[in-house]
Amino acid sequence: xxxxxxxxxxxxxxxxxxxxxxxxxxxxxxxxxxxxxxxxxxxxxxxxxxxxxxxxxxxxxxxxxxxxxxxxxxxxxxxxxxxxxxxxxxxxxxxxxxxxxxxxxxxxxxxxxxxxxxxxxxxxxxxxxxxxxxxxxxxxxxxxxxxxxxxxxxxxxxxxxxxxxxxxxxxxxxxxxxxxxxxxxxxxxxxxxxxxxxxxxxxxxxxxxxxxxxxxxxxxxxxxxxxxxxxxxxxxxxxxxxxxxxxxxxxxxxxxxxxxxxxxxxxxxxxxxxxxxxxxxxxxxxxxxxxxxxxxxxxxxxxxxxxxxxxxxxxxxxxxxxxxxxxxxxxxxxxxxxxxxxxxxxxxxxxxxxxxxxxxxxxxxxxxxxxxxxxxxxxxxxxxxxxxxxxxxxxxxxxxxxxxxxxxxxxxxxxxxxx
Amino acid sequence: xxxxxxxxxxxxxxxxxxxxxxxxxxxxxxxxxxxxxxxxxxxxxxxxxxxxxxxxxxxxxxxxxxxxxxxxxxxxxxxxxxxxxxxxxxxxxxxxxxxxxxxxxxxxxxxxxxxxxxxxxxxxxxxxxxxxxxxxxxxxxxxxxxxxxxxxxxxxxxxxxxxxxxxxxxxxxxxxxxxxxxxxxxxxxxxxxxxxxxxxxxxxxxxxxxxxxxxxxxxxxxxxxxxxxxxxxxxxxxxxxxxxxxxxxxxxxxxxxxxxxxxxxxxxxxxxxxxxxxxxxxxxxxxxxxxxxxxxxxxxxxxxxxxxxxxxxxxxxxxxxxxxxxxxxxxxxxxxxxxxxxxxxxxxxxxxxxxxx
Numbered sequence: 001x002x003x004x005x006x007x008x009x010x011x012x013x014x015x016x017x018x019x020x021x022x023x024x025x026x027x028x029x030x031x032x033x034x035x036x037x038x039x040x041x042x043x044x045x046x047x048x049x050x051x052x053x054x055x056x057x058x059x060x061x062x063x064x065x066x067x068x069x070x071x072x073x074x075x076x077x078x079x080x081x082x083x084x085x086x087x088x089x090x091x092x093x094x095x096x097x098x099x100x101x102x103x104x105x106x107x108x109x110x111x112x113x114x115x116x117x118x119x120x121x122x123x124x125x126x127x128x129x130x131x132x133x134x135x136x137x138x139x140x141x142x143x144x145x146x147x148x149x150x151x152x153x154x155x156x157x158x159x160x161x162x163x164x165x166x167x168x169x170x171x172x173x174x175x176x177x178x179x180x181x182x183x184x185x186x187x188x189x190x191x192x193x194x195x196x197x198x199x200x201x202x203x204x205x206x207x208x209x210x211x212x213x214x215x216x217x218x219x220x221x222x223x224x225x226x227x228x229x230x231x232x233x234x235x236x237x238x239x240x241x242x243x244x245x246x247x248x249x250x251x252x253x254x255x256x257x258x259x260x261x262x263x264x265x266x267x268x269x270x271x272x273x274x275x276x277x278x279x280x281x282x283x284x285x286x287x288x289x290x291x292x293x294x295x296x297x298x299x300x301x302x303x304x305x306x307x308x309x310x311x312x313x314x315x316x317x318x319x320x321x322x323x324x325x326x327x328x329x330x331x332x333x334x335x336x337x338x339x340x341x342x343x344x345x346x347x348x349x350x351x352x353x354x355x356x357x358x359x360x361x362x363x364x365x366x367x368x369x370x371x372x373x374x375x376x377x378x379x380x381x382x383x384x385x386x387x388x389x390x391x392x393x394x395x396x397x398x399x400x401x402x403x404x405x406x407x408x409x410x411x412x413x414x415x416x417x418x419x
Numbered sequence: 420x421x422x423x424x425x426x427x428x429x430x431x432x433x434x435x436x437x438x439x440x441x442x443x444x445x446x447x448x449x450x451x452x453x454x455x456x457x458x459x460x461x462x463x464x465x466x467x468x469x470x471x472x473x474x475x476x477x478x479x480x481x482x483x484x485x486x487x488x489x490x491x492x493x494x495x496x497x498x499x500x501x502x503x504x505x506x507x508x509x510x511x512x513x514x515x516x517x518x519x520x521x522x523x524x525x526x527x528x529x530x531x532x533x534x535x536x537x538x539x540x541x542x543x544x545x546x547x548x549x550x551x552x553x554x555x556x557x558x559x560x561x562x563x564x565x566x567x568x569x570x571x572x573x574x575x576x577x578x579x580x581x582x583x584x585x586x587x588x589x590x591x592x593x594x595x596x597x598x599x600x601x602x603x604x605x606x607x608x609x610x611x612x613x614x615x616x617x618x619x620x621x622x623x624x625x626x627x628x629x630x631x632x633x634x635x636x637x638x639x640x641x642x643x644x645x646x647x648x649x650x651x652x653x654x655x656x657x658x659x660x661x662x663x664x665x666x667x668x669x670x671x672x673x674x675x676x677x678x679x680x681x682x683x684x685x686x687x688x689x690x691x692x693x694x695x696x697x698x699x700x701x702x703x704x705x706x707x708x709x710x711x712x713x714x715x716x717x718x719x720x721x722x723x724x725x726x727x728x729x730x731x732x733x734x735x736x737x738x739x740x741x742x743x744x745x746x747x748x749x750x751x752x753x754x755x756x757x758x759x760x761x762x763x764x765x766x767x768x769x770x771x772x773x774x775x776x
Contacts, residue, residue: 010707014562017569020531022561025483051550051559052706055672059554060665068427076552097552103435106504110491112438113502117484126484130504133547133595140481140552152425160430171432175503178435178443179463179471179513181450188435196431203429219687223506226692227598227685234687263729269689293688297730300452318594320659321632323761324694362626363663 003039003091005030006046010053029126037125040141043089044125047080050088064096064144066151069203072099072161073147094143095125099136099162100154101195104173104188106131115157123150134212135172136162160199166363167205168353169212171195172225176217176235182295183217184235184308185336190345191215194231197346198353208360208369211353218304219292225316225327230356230366231349232313232327239305240285247301252279264294309335310345314352314378315367325367328375330382332389351382385415440501440513442471458578459534460520472520473511474498476532477543477568477575480508481551481561489530497523507543507585509536535576541584541720542575544568547595555662556590557605557675558704563588566708567603570717581727581736584720587683592657598683600733601719602695603712605704606678607656610649611667615641622647622664630659677702677712681719682734693734699751715751722748741775 005027014023026048030041047058064075074097080088087093102108116137120126125141132138137159142150151161162170171194174180176187194213201207214225217235225232252260257275265273269291272284281301295302312334313327331348335341352366359381360369370378379386436444446465453463461473479486490510494502497519498512505511510532512523524534536542544567547553549560567586574580587596589604596602618624624647628636635653639646647667649660658669669675679702683695698719702712719733726748727736737745746753759767 011562013707014565017565018533018572019565019568020477020479020486020533021565022479022481023565025479025481025486028485029483048550048559052562055558055675055704055706056670057550057553057556059552061554066427067424074552076554095552101432102504103433103438105435105439107435107438107440107443108502108504109438110494110500110502113487113491117487121484127481128484128487129481130478130487130508130510133545133597135506151427155428155430158430158433160427160432172506174506177448177450178439179446179450179473181452181463183448183450186448192432192434199429199431203427221685221687221692224597224685226687227683227694267689267730289687291687291689293730296688299454303452318597320593320657321630323632323763324598326692326694361629363630 002033003042005042006049008045008049011045011049026127032126035121035126037121037141039091040095040125040143041092041127043092044095044141046089047078047092050080059095064147066148066161069161071164071167071203071205073097073151074099074164075144092141095140096142096144096147098124098139098142098147098150098154099132099134099164099170100139100159101162101170102131102135102137104171104191105175105178106135107178112157116154119150119153119157123153134162134170136170161203163202163205163210165205166207166209167203167211168195168198168201168207169210170202171213171215172223173215174217174222176215180217181299181303182220182292184237184304185215185217185233185310187215187217187235189342190233190310190336193342193346194233194349197349201353207353207357209363209365211356211366213349219290219311220296226313227316227324227326228318229316229327230314231352232316233345234311234313235308236290236311236333237305237308238333239307241283241288241290241295241305242303243281243283244301245280248281248298249279251298251301264297267293269293308337309333312348315365315370317365317367321363322368322371325365325371327367328370329387329390330379330384332387348382355381438501440471440499440503442469442515443513445469455538455578456520458540458576459524459537461537469515470517471513471515472517473513474520474523474527474534475505475509475511475536476527476534477536478508478510478532479561479565480543480546490532493523493526493530497526505536505542507536507545509543533572533576535578538578539580539582539584540575540578541571541580541586545585545587545596545599547588547590549590553590554665555593555658555670557607557658557670558590558677559706560588560590562707563590563603563709563712567713567716570713571720574720580720580724582730582732584723584733585683585685586716592659593662598685598693598695600681600683600695601716602680602683603716604678604680605675606700607658607669607671607675608701609671609674610651610654610656611658611660611669612671613647613649614666614668615644615646617666618646618664619644621666627660627664627667630663632657632659636660672704675704676700677704677709679712679715679719682732682737684732684734686732689730690735690738695734697757698745698749700756718749718751743775 587599
């Protein structure tokens, strides 16, 4: 006889309303009699309803993995047990997640998605998240016995496990050059170059803590890389931005001078724009900081220049332990056209990860390490020269020894002379 | 004799081109401009004149296979069998024939998937795991998002905000949800409750001591067993000790509250990226629909919508009008907890005679 559905009066209240309901989806799976996951999803609903009633979580971690890898599966075992230490919701007592890396840019053909569903219907819960916050497809809800079988099927399809624990994590890149005229970089190639170079550090976690790569094709940073990634790669350009003056005139004619002055000219953060008397645009490119605002507003008239490359920032992370940190500019501009350029990128990332592996404390992110040791020690460690683009202002306190000022000034003059 | 186990193929991140819509593939790196013909639709034009219309729809992120197959059926019928997902779990269909846009929108809406999330809308809320799958959650994620998106539905399908609004939720203070124009995050208000019988067996004590940002944890013998104790006067209730030491239970059905933060921005457009700032706390963690939290969120959104200028993100708006005016417009109380006394907090104090009257 089919297992009975648990009463879920609180979850039921999340079935109404215009937004698609995950509860309706969970129930669809739980009621899918004859499918291997139906009873598991009944008990999953039972445990989730309990959380809603008591306002407590009931999962604990553990050790579950696949042969050959040390990470990438998120083990979950129920903590809800009766007086005899037996699980109250036994069919969902093991509910592990497989993190699977999507194609860069999260593109799919429906045949692939359908095949993923078939695999997950056979070995898992039938519940999938597109995508988790770190950018993985999250196949949620698998017994310990089925983890290897499910992984083998996904792996044969050409998909690999993502990162978890103190490891290089799954990366993310924006849609970029595939569909966006703002793209200044080959985002998918950067993303794949970086993550795929360090798969050993992803699949066999042995770093001090997590290390994330994220790639945005322009400074709009749709991947939130500066704020979230240990190494953020942001597309940019170093020649003049492109202005189609005929389209500028069209835009001014359509929207009016006031709109253009209020929403484009005066919104430039460095005052680099001016509207000419003939409704063309004057741009002081030397003072443009590539913020993207005017280009975002006037998509047809304005676009990034042609001399593309990337800015690299290191050390972004969220709160724990020392507070929020944005990434810091470490490479103001790197050309990324040729294979040699991409090797240089790999080498840079390798130097950062090696330095991190050797110098960070346990559970310390790159940003925290840099905060602790100072930017200069980090730069010396990875062999990068200082650059005034790394700072918002020079120091404001005098607590520094400057004995060898002349030598340091000489280095600057020599670097300047070398161009 | 046992057979050798199957070893993984370490293939890494898949090449996206085999999974990419042909028009996107053909015009890779060769797009000219875009516009938005209506909310939920992007229209991109390539340098060679190729055009693609992208229809964006919201999903519940945590999807059953039937929902995914339904989304696939729609792609097969209207969009040449290709889709992609955005960072905020919206699905995107690309069509090269403009006449298919409206029927696709009708189909998506008919199947219950709201079309929107583009331009100056409130896009889908970024979403963590919560009670459904996390081992340290103070609240749920999917339920909070569903409840809020029901309330904000009209602003998802329309583009009527001053600029885009990106909302995040996080079910603990690690804040996997990230920065947002509005962030709704757990804020614990009581120190961890320690099960001293379990600490010695479960926790690596020195590394737990090292996790604490305020050095409030020290090793101790309790009831003859090696354990840890917390200096409750120092403790900031962040919960950093809980993941490495589950017997230090930080989650509390009553005292784990919700806090609301605003003004986070990831983009470099106009101003540099910013972190969100605390505006409200002490909000009850009240499933299944968290009405008190959504009330505060709607109040903030209402003030922003009414008062911000075009293209101002939430944080840029407050930067222009000043925080006293923000608290006045929203009616939210200003408390001593808004004043930062963490390291570097002085930078947030007003060291000027700039006062608005």
